[in-house]
Amino acid sequence: MNRDVLFFDLDGTLIDSAVGITRCVAHALECMQHPVPPQEELRRWIGPALRTSFAPLFHDAERVEQAVLHYRERFESHGWREHEIYPDIGEVVQELHAAGHLLAVVTAKNEPHARRIVEHLPFGHCFTDVIGATPDGSRSHKPELIAEALQRLSLQPGRCWMIGDRHMDIEGARHHGMRNIGVLWGFGGAEELRRAGAQYLANTPRELPGLLGQSGALVPAAH
Numbered sequence: 001m002n003r004d005v006l007f008f009d010l011d012g013t014l015i016d017s018a019v020g021i022t023r024c025v026a027h028a029l030e031c032m033q034h035p036v037p038p039q040e041e042l043r044r045w046i047g048p049a050l051r052t053s054f055a056p057l058f059h060d061a062e063r064v065e066q067a068v069l070h071y072r073e074r075f076e077s078h079g080w081r082e083h084e085i086y087p088d089i090g091e092v093v094q095e096l097h098a099a100g101h102l103l104a105v106v107t108a109k110n111e112p113h114a115r116r117i118v119e120h121l122p123f124g125h126c127f128t129d130v131i132g133a134t135p136d137g138s139r140s141h142k143p144e145l146i147a148e149a150l151q152r153l154s155l156q157p158g159r160c161w162m163i164g165d166r167h168m169d170i171e172g173a174r175h176h177g178m179r180n181i182g183v184l185w186g187f188g189g190a191e192e193l194r195r196a197g198a199q200y201l202a203n204t205p206r207e208l209p210g211l212l213g214q215s216g217a218l219v220p221a222a223h
């Protein structure tokens with residue numbers, strides 16, 4: 001197997017964070033005196049940048065920032081611990097690390113929060129770096145996050161794979177002409193990932209090493 005660089009998304013790829021994220025969104029909406037939608041709708045908040053999801057509800061930059069602060073208050077006290085590790089993903093990450101791959105987490109989650117979570121994962125030591133959104137939102141979308149990871153780690157896109165569960169992960173990878181794998185145990189689903197142009201789909205973490213062993217042609221960069 002070639003020793004590639006593997007960028008892993010966090011929510012929906014390494015951890016099932018639905019409980020923590022949805023409870024924090026509900027808390028923020030309650031603090032803003034905004035109706036809390038049903039659980040299934042709250043799950044759609046998993047993946048996009050917070051400001052992207054709050055903006056259509058409040059239509060005012062100051063109120064959006066207030067909502068983000070309410071979310072973060074609860075996340076820092078409770079939400080960061082409210083997740084489960086997906087079965088087998090830890091073992092697969094450790095196997096890929098032992099095989100010589102360079103691993104990093106690239107997530108739209110606030111970087112300090114993401115670092116805190118990864119540091120507490122039993123396999124967190126396998127990741128060279130954690131690249132996340134800036135607290136002010138100036139870097140929050142996947143193309144920007146991947147660009148930051150490439151620059152920070154001095155990498156060329158051709159060496160790298162993006163592995164994630166949402167269309168943003170695939171679109172970010174394609175923007176940079178990177179190989180990519182959409183994972184089906186998270187929050188996106190096969191239809192969403194195919195529409196985004198996923199190069200490969202993995203049903204379980206155990207399928208990742210085999211897919212990474214394929215030489216697949218690079219995906220054309222978006223223009």
